[in-house]
Amino acid sequence: MGIGFIDILQSLIDGILFGSIYALIGLGFTLIFGAMEKLNMAYAASSIGGAYVGLGIATLFSLPLVLIFFIGPIAAGLLSILVYLVSFRLIPASNHLGSLMASIGALFFIDEVIIHETQGSPLTFPELGIFSEAYFMLGDLGFRGDLIFIMIFGLVSMGVIIYLLYYTRLGLATRAVSQQNIAARLCGIPIHATNISTFVLAGILGGFAGCLAAASVGVISPLLTIPITIKGLVAAVIGGLGSIRGAIIAGLLIGGVENFFLLVRGVNERDIYVFLLLFVFLVLRPNGLFGNEISRD
Amino acid sequence: MEEKKILEVEGLETSYDMIKALKGVSISAITGKLTCILGPNGAGKSTLLFTLAGILNPDRGKVIFEGEDITNQQTSNLVEKGLALVPENRLIFPHLTVQENLLAGAYARLAKEREIVEQDISEMYARFPVLKERSSQLGGTMSGGEQQMLAVARALMSKPKLLLMDEPSVGLAPLIVGEIFSIIKQLNEEGISIVLVEQNASKALEIGDYFYLLDQGKQIFGGSREAILKENIIKKAYLGESAG
Ligand SMILES: Nc1ncnc2c1ncn2[C@@H]1O[C@H](COP(=O)(O)OP(=O)(O)O)[C@@H](O)[C@H]1O
Ligand SMILES: [Mg+2]
Numbered sequence: 001m002g003i004g005f006i007d008i009l010q011s012l013i014d015g016i017l018f019g020s021i022y023a024l025i026g027l028g029f030t031l032i033f034g035a036m037e038k039l040n041m042a043y044a045a046s047s048i049g050g051a052y053v054g055l056g057i058a059t060l061f062s063l064p065l066v067l068i069f070f071i072g073p074i075a076a077g078l079l080s081i082l083v084y085l086v087s088f089r090l091i092p093a094s095n096h097l098g099s100l101m102a103s104i105g106a107l108f109f110i111d112e113v114i115i116h117e118t119q120g121s122p123l124t125f126p127e128l129g130i131f132s133e134a135y136f137m138l139g140d141l142g143f144r145g146d147l148i149f150i151m152i153f154g155l156v157s158m159g160v161i162i163y164l165l166y167y168t169r170l171g172l173a174t175r176a177v178s179q180q181n182i183a184a185r186l187c188g189i190p191i192h193a194t195n196i197s198t199f200v201l202a203g204i205l206g207g208f209a210g211c212l213a214a215a216s217v218g219v220i221s222p223l224l225t226i227p228i229t230i231k232g233l234v235a236a237v238i239g240g241l242g243s244i245r246g247a248i249i250a251g252l253l254i255g256g257v258e259n260f261f262l263l264v265r266g267v268n269e270r271d272i273y274v275f276l277l278l279f280v281f282l283v284l285r286p287n288g289l290f291g292n293e294i295s296r297d
Numbered sequence: 298m299e300e301k302k303i304l305e306v307e308g309l310e311t312s313y314d315m316i317k318a319l320k321g322v323s324i325s326a327i328t329g330k331l332t333c334i335l336g337p338n339g340a341g342k343s344t345l346l347f348t349l350a351g352i353l354n355p356d357r358g359k360v361i362f363e364g365e366d367i368t369n370q371q372t373s374n375l376v377e378k379g380l381a382l383v384p385e386n387r388l389i390f391p392h393l394t395v396q397e398n399l400l401a402g403a404y405a406r407l408a409k410e411r412e413i414v415e416q417d418i419s420e421m422y423a424r425f426p427v428l429k430e431r432s433s434q435l436g437g438t439m440s441g442g443e444q445q446m447l448a449v450a451r452a453l454m455s456k457p458k459l460l461l462m463d464e465p466s467v468g469l470a471p472l473i474v475g476e477i478f479s480i481i482k483q484l485n486e487e488g489i490s491i492v493l494v495e496q497n498a499s500k501a502l503e504i505g506d507y508f509y510l511l512d513q514g515k516q517i518f519g520g521s522r523e524a525i526l527k528e529n530i531i532k533k534a535y536l537g538e539s540a541g
Pocket of ligand 2: 342343344385
């Protein structure tokens with residue numbers, strides 16, 4: 001039983017398309033890091049948490065399921081504010097380790113709340129309607145409609161983020177705060193409000209990614225948080241913490257690499273190679289593909 | 298003749314963790330005048346300006362700006378009230394363009410009066426032609442003198458009534474120092490009250506109206522130019538040989 005060239009190409013395509021989710025989560029990590037030089041480890045947890053809230057509210061009030069994709073991101077944005085308050089705002093700015101530990105705490109707290117509320121069992125998550133059924137052939141290669149939707153959605157959100165950062169007052173404030181905190185204060189820029197905006201923005205992005213991830217698998221489970229946290233983080237690090245381009249490219253790369261190894265080595269070994277990739281980068285290119293971009297230009 | 302005080306500082310004490318950097322400083326600045334603060338390295342001059350601008354909070358003492366107690370107020374409020382600081386080492390946003398640095402300086406006004414801000418930037422370019430040439434260049438790529446001009450222009454973008462300046466001439470070539478001082482003089486003549494911290498005492502003596510000497514967190518002299526020129530001891534001890 002041999003693996004043909006077409007199989008490999010097909011697995012890379014599926015992987016890269018699914019990698020948009022890692023790219024979105026990596027982008028969220030990188031945005032927050034760019035603004036505060038701190039990692040928010042609870043980021044993927046609040047993203048999945050938002051998707052849960054969206055699903056919960058839609059089910060409770062029998063709303064059209066498409067609304068999950070609006071309620072989820074908003075809930076994730078609000079959860080991000082809570083995470084900001086307990087893990088960043090209340091801890092002295094100079095205490096980087098304190099914020100890191102507190103945000104890891106928030107990660108497990110959110111996970112535990114989800115496990116408690118759902119008695120630990122996964123819930124069915126609505127798939128992406130017509131997109132899930134669509135399938136395009138190009139020669140011998142196939143393209144899943146839901147994955148193409150995720151990819152397009154991912155690219156659009158990245159465009160929106162770049163627009164916000166470089167062409168709006170909020171973006172100017174975010175970049176100013178990240179480059180020269182004291183000068184930003186002297187310009188009258190409200191530091192905390194700016195940081196909260198960055199968290200909300202990243203949170204909304206993560207909420208979308210969480211909903212998309214759950215929709216593409218068809219179930220949502222707290223078991224999603226750790227792999228998404230880690231792969232998003234790996235994407236942010238390989239891309240270069242603070243680099244928007246980097247997070248996007250690395251997220252897609254990780255998607256491709258993991259799906260390739262899924263094909264050739266099986267599901268049990270898949271993640272080993274993703275982490276090997278992380279070590280290769282940390283040793284050979286510790287600043288990632290692009291270094292810190294938000295506070296660079 | 299009645300002179301209004303734009304700034305009054307009473308018994309200000311500020312510390313960093315263990316070190317008490319200000320041990321009861323009382324100074325005032327008269328509206329429309331140029332007040333200079335001199336003193337050796339480590340005297341507490343920068344700490345004083347950071348406390349006035351709300352970056353540091355004092356342990357004790359009062360800061361009164363235009364008759365209002367502003368002690369412990371947020372920097373963003375102070376900027377809107379008309380108090381701006383050109384900080385030591387300029388603190389330019391290195392990866393924002395010159396234009397974006399100026400926009401950031403007008404941050405509070407940006408939402409409401411974007412067009413007026415654009416006009417003010419044009420005025421700033423007329424005042425500092427070198428900034429116009431470099432408007433799309435990144436702040437961090439400019440020379441020290443250019444960065445200092447940018448730091449001053451950025452502070453002016455908030456339309457301050459009182460401009461605090463921390464050693465604007467330090468590390469610059471003599472020609473540029475002359476230029477900076479003539480800009481300071483001109484801003485003051487245009488009606489902006491100025492508190493200037495300077496190492497270059499002889500230059501400060503040329504343009505200042507009132508002088509304070511700080512040493513080890515305490516203010517040890519305060520008075521007019523005539524008064525400070527008479528104080529030979531102070532001159533020898535703190536103004537060094539550069540004082541003519
Ligand atoms: N960030 C800081 N942390 C601790 N001590 C500081 C800090 N900044 C200044 N100091 C101390 O406070 C005192 C006053 O410093 P500063 O206000 O910078 O003086 P000046 O501007 O007159 O040179 C000095 O003893 C200095 O070592
Ligand atoms: Mg100083």
